[in-house]
Amino acid sequence: MPALPAPALGLRDGDRERLSAWTRSSSVRAGLAQRARIVLLAADGVSNTQIAARVGVSRQTVVSWRSRYVRSGIAGLRDQSRPGRPRVVDHDRIITETLKPPPKKLGVTHWSSRLLASRLGVANSTIARAWRDYGVQPWRAETFKFSTDPELVAKVTDVVGLYLAPPENAIVLCVDEKSQIQALDRTAPILPMQPGLAERRSHDYIRHGTTTLFAALEIATGKVTAACQPRHRHQEFLRFLKQVAKAYPERELHLVVDNYATHKRPEVRAWLAANPRLQVHFTPTSGSWLNLVEVWFGIIERQAIRRGTFGSVKDLNTKIRAFIDNWNDERAHPFVWTKTAERVLMKANRQTTSNSRH
Numbered sequence: 514m515p516a517l518p519a520p521a522l523g524l525r526d527g528d529r530e531r532l533s534a535w536t537r538s539s540s541v542r543a544g545l546a547q548r549a550r551i552v553l554l555a556a557d558g559v560s561n562t563q564i565a566a567r568v569g570v571s572r573q574t575v576v577s578w579r580s581r582y583v584r585s586g587i588a589g590l591r592d593q594s595r596p597g598r599p600r601v602v603d604h605d606r607i608i609t610e611t612l613k614p615p616p617k618k619l620g621v622t623h624w625s626s627r628l629l630a631s632r633l634g635v636a637n638s639t640i641a642r643a644w645r646d647y648g649v650q651p652w653r654a655e656t657f658k659f660s661t662d663p664e665l666v667a668k669v670t671d672v673v674g675l676y677l678a679p680p681e682n683a684i685v686l687c688v689d690e691k692s693q694i695q696a697l698d699r700t701a702p703i704l705p706m707q708p709g710l711a712e713r714r715s716h717d718y719i720r721h722g723t724t725t726l727f728a729a730l731e732i733a734t735g736k737v738t739a740a741c742q743p744r745h746r747h748q749e750f751l752r753f754l755k756q757v758a759k760a761y762p763e764r765e766l767h768l769v770v771d772n773y774a775t776h777k778r779p780e781v782r783a784w785l786a787a788n789p790r791l792q793v794h795f796t797p798t799s800g801s802w803l804n805l806v807e808v809w810f811g812i813i814e815r816q817a818i819r820r821g822t823f824g825s826v827k828d829l830n831t832k833i834r835a836f837i838d839n840w841n842d843e844r845a846h847p848f849v850w851t852k853t854a855e856r857v858l859m860k861a862n863r864q865t866t867s868n869s870r871h
Contacts, residue, residue, distance in 0.1 A: 676850035
């Protein structure tokens with residue numbers, strides 16, 4: 514007499530939705546998704562033999578997971594702790610070795626998980642897990658630079674004070690130049706973006722010369738006064754200062770500039786002394802990031818220069834001017850500084866170079 518098929522498995526309230534979600538999720542382990550599918554098929558009245566054939570397991574495995582669900586519900590489908598002594602992984606040793614430079618005989622600059630695993634005799638997944646738990650990332654490196662300006666505090670306080678509380682009836686302008694902008698032209702026409710395909714361009718290019726972009730950003734409105742010059746000597750900088758003064762007639766101007774040598778030449782100082790309505794505020798040495806025009810330089814670099822193709826320096830200058838005109842007409846917005854001088858100086862303090870958290 515043939516065996517009767519197993520009755521349909523009864524599911525607890527809300528379990529069907531959760532089990533169905535497990536079978537669709539890409540983040541759930543494959544084994545857990547497989548068990549969820551077994552239970553769902555059993556709940557639909559599919560026989561154990563058919564379930565085994567569909568899922569690709571033995572009939573006994575189907576019976577086992579059905580029984581586990583009946584006893585413990587969804588919790589019974591998860592992996593249970595195995596008997597015996599748990600495996601001990603010495604994360605302290607892993608992190609300690611990671612923080613040491615690799616031996617010179619290896620000829621490498623930093624550890625990889627496989628290289629360190631080979632040295633310590635463990636799986637590379639164990640190394641990766643320890644690095645993840647302790648936030649250690651040997652493949653990453655960052656740069657830093659400390660300002661040695663003896664007037665660091667005074668200059669940061671002065672510039673940040675201008676941003677947060679500008680003088681009444683005065684205009685604050687962030688002034689700088691972006692030098693050596695190359696007019697690069699590709700050796701073949703660019704292939705435009707298409708559905709499923711990114712824009713494609715030839716790897717090699719032709720250089721047609723360079724230009725220097727002088728810019729003065731009005732932080733209250735985001736408007737930019739700019740000029741393209743072939744060089745970036747003090748003569749070009751002084752010419753640009755005169756252009757800025759003409760663009761804002763009879764207004765008190767506070768100019769934030771960095772410590773570039775051309776900004777401090779005697780000719781420039783003499784002209785500023787003869788035009789006292791323009792007052793210059795210098796950022797600290799190695800602190801040009803305080804100048805908000807650098808933010809705008811990043812915008813034009815990403816949106817108009819980096820991926821541009823230019824047949825000549827004249828073409829480059831024309832396209833830069835088109836971007837600036839559109840920016841001033843339609844896209845300009847205030848550049849708002851939010852951090853106080855105290856917070857900036859706190860961030861500028863030297864960080865500790867060692868960490869014994871592990």
